[in-house]
Every structure is written in C-alpha cells, then in structure tokens.
Amino acid sequence: MEHEMKKETALCPCLSQRDLHSIGGLVPLLGFLKNSHANIRAKAADVVSTIVQNNPRSQELVMEANGLESLLSNFTSDADVHARTQALSAISSLIRHNKPGVTAFKLANGYAGLRDAMASDSVRFQRKALNLLQYLFQEDDSDRSIAAGLGFPRVMMHLASSDDAETREAALRGLLELAREKNDGSGSSSIEKGDEKLRQLLEERIEGISLMSQEDLGTVKEERQLVDSLWRVCYNEPSSLREKGLLVLPGEDELPPDVASKLFEPPLRASAANRNATEKKEEPIKLLGPAP
Template identity: 75%
Template sequence: MAAEDRPNWDGLLKWSLSHADGTRPTRQLSEEDRKWFTEAMQSQTVDVVKRMKEITQVMQTPQQVLEAHEVTPQDIEDLLEELQDHVESIDMANDLHSIGGLVPLLGYLKNSNANIRAKSADVISTIVENNPRSQESVMEANGLESLLLNFTSDTDMHSRTQALGAISCLIRNNEPGITGFRTANGYTGLRDALESDSVRFQRKALNLLHYLLQKNDSDCNIAIELGLHHLMMHLVSSIDADIREAALRGLLELAKGRKNCTTCDSSIEIGNEKVRQILEDRIKGISLMSQEDLSASKEERQVLDSLWITF
C-alpha cells in the first residue's frame, strides 16, 4: 500500500491526545471538531473496505493474467499479509464475504505456490477465530473440505501446519465443524501429524486433539481405535516441553472419558503398567531439574500428578 493511501492514524492519535492527555478535565467537543472527527473516522473505514475490494479483485484475477502483468507470488503473499491486518477486526472479517473476497481467498488454498497456500490458511485462521458468523460463511463455502485436503495431503509441511491451525480455529465452538471434521476422518490426519517429525505440527495436533476429547467423551473411541494413546505416551518423553504437557493433557482426557468410552477401559488398562513407568520416569526427570526449569515445568507436574492419581 502506498504511503499516501494509508490511513492517517498518526494524525488521529495526536488529535485525540491533544484533547485528552489525562492532565485536565475532558472538555466538550465543538461542533466543528466533532464533525472533523466523524468524517475522519468514516473516511478511514471506507478506505479499508475499498482496499479490501482491491485485494479481492486481484484474488479474482486469473493466474496467467497476473503473470502477464509481472505480479509475483511474493506480491500475492504481501497482499494476503495486508488483508490479514484488515480482517483482524471482526466487522471487517465478516465484510470480506459480503464484498466477494472469501471465495477467492479459499481458492488460494489450491494455489500452486506452497507459501500462498499457507498464507491463505493463516488469513482464514484470523477470519474465523472466535467469530461464529465467519465460521458459518467458511463452512457454507466448503472451506473445511479444502483445509482438510491441505492438512492431510499437502506436500509442503508449512502449508499442512497452517491448514491445521485454520481448522482448529474454524471448528472450535462450532458443532457442524466438529461433526464435519470427525466424519471426514480428521482424526486420521491428527494421527499422521503426531507421527511426523515437525514439532509445530505435533503441537497443533495435540492441542486440537485435547480440545476435541474434552468436548466429547465419545471421541475417546476414535482416539483409542487409531492408537492415539500410544502416540501420546511416546510424546510424553519429547524434548519439547509444550509437546510433553499437551500429550499428558490428552492422556488425562482419555482417562477421564473412560466411563463413557466402550473401548477405553480395556485398551488403557492393558497399557497401565507402561503408563505407570512413563509417568514414573517423567516425574523422576522433573525432580532432577534445576530450580529455574522446575518452575517452568509446574503445569506439566500438575498434569502428571493428576494422571498418577487416575492410573
């Protein structure tokens, strides 16, 4: 975005501070000041919407036309980065669909450039996070299907990881999204993520798995059948502290869900001694930590204690 096209936020800030610096009582705005401020704010809103429409036009332009005009993949990434800044506002995120920008954004999930696929998933995460209206719009536009395809099948690990992050934001507190994830064998994708060598991919998978198991006890059946408990037992020994804690939390949710899980009792009890040994080893490892590391592992130890009591 050219400098002359950017919103004059600095001017607005200086104006605001000059009228409310905290050292004197707030004074009544004159009609002239009030009119200037209202027009300034309205003009900035219009500029953002106008800019989003311009970005939408670029996203709707065929690839061969962009290439003919020497628009590079990096240029597209920069536009997506700018779009992400705009849609951090929930109102702007919801407006994206009404101005025709959501569908071409979802189309970028199929772009031949892996970085563009990854960045478009990142923008979608921002749009749908804690935003039921945009979650519904993305679901209606079959966005979950496209994200699931990238999550499970993309050849680029960064793109797969970003797609999983977008899925996590899309289906949280979204029952149709959770159902869609489950029926599309999303749990199999989580299993593959836990088996990967990517720490970021594993973290995101464990966090989503913990949420899903916490949300629905019956999903313990799926997790056990796919052997996710064995993978989490293995990850309890990870060198990454976040992965260790997330794996422990997942195991704890499985343990809590045993009452309503038809396969959990036998599967978990068979591995009970193995679990006990893993927990003993981890508790011993924590006991040997320095005071600084011990403080950082406080939450992990609390989850370990809960698991120890459960088993």
C-alpha cells in the same frame, strides 16, 4: 518462482481490501488455499483462521463456500509442513463451537490427520494437533474411544517424552483425558490403566523431574501436576513426586496478596467501606467504669 513471489506479496493487500465476511470476499481468499506457492497457501489459511475466530457468521460462510474441504486437503496432503500446520490452525478455529464443523471434520477422517500430525517431525504441528484433540475430547466423551481405536495412546506416550516442554504437557493432558472414566455411566476409560508402557513413561517422567534444577522445576509446574494426576487416576494413589516434595514447591501453594481487587474495587463499595471506617473512628470511646 519470481511470478509466484509477486503473488505472495500482493496477497495481503488484496485480502485486506475485500469484504471477508461475505461469500464474495471469501471465494477468492479460499482460492489462495490451492495456490502453487506454499507460502501463499499458509498465509491464506492464517487469514481464514483470523476471520473465523469466535465469529459464528464467518464460520458459517466458510462452511458454505466449502472452505473446510480445502483446508482439510491442505492439512492432510500438502507437501509443505508449514502450510499443513497453518491449515490445521484454521480448521481448529473453524470447528470450535461449531457442531456441523466438528461433524464434517470427523466424517472427513480428520482424526487420522491428527494422528499423522502428531507423528510428524514438526513440534509446532504436533502441539496444534494435541490441542485440537484436547478440545474434541472435552466436547464429546465418545471421541476418546475413537482416539484409542486409532492408536493415539501410543503416539501420546511417545510425545510425553519430547524435549519440548509444551509438547510433553499437551501429550500428558491428552493421556489424562483418555484415562479418566466416561460420564456415560459405563465407568470405563479409553486407556488401559495397567499398561506397562504407561507406567514406565510416568516413572521416567518422575525420574526426569527429580533430576531437574530448582529453576527448571519452576518452569514445569503443570507437567508435575499432570504426571501426579495421571498416576493417581491410573493407580489410585499419589505419585512419588508428592513424597519427594516436588509436586508443590515452597511458595507455590501460597496465594498472592489480594492487591488487584482493591485497585479495581467498585466505587460505591469503596466509598461505603471508607464511610464505615470513618464512622467507626468517630464513635466515642466506651469506658469500662463510670466516667470521673
């Protein structure tokens, strides 16, 4: 164990000294994903996540070095939940805006891995899986049918009652995506809108929101909107949150004063405005009658 901990301590300097934007630098990094120490596997996945964010060239290099396969292995079968979570975070960064990566993820049964992550006891793991799922839904309508076929709606309904507010919101967003009609002209959704369990869930969430203090209501603004949107999509009518005055709280519908735009107003526009104002001030006063 002491030997492994020394490896972990040396991991960061070792990685920082290498050219991580080349195959030569990536190969040893990806090797750390198979290290026997869970903390090292998690750290390596975290570094991969950082170097591939919004970087198409790095995404391509990681794919060429079979990095996705190693990350998928850790994501689906690592015994340590933290290492699994970090692997999912890296996968999410790697396949965003990367169609070959998305395709490889699906072919590797990545959806089943997401379902398992959502069914885990780790709130952070659940949230990362839900957020990646939301991205996949937005990228491809057909993925909703895949998720529905794998039983995602039931898992999401369970998570929509989580004690964690962010998890509830993410689950409700996923359910809303499944309930919306596809854009392929079929006019169908991937969730049964007459589902009694879904109606029960929404009624329970409305009841829970109704019992919240004014302070707590302010922290669940998005959840209130999601519950109402999901109710309207499924039942073609506003939820009772609107009727109870809980959908939009006093002050929430008011736009903040437009101070920032004046502070950051382009100099030319600002000088023109000042010049116009000065010119107006210098105009002679027009009298209604003849001058004395």
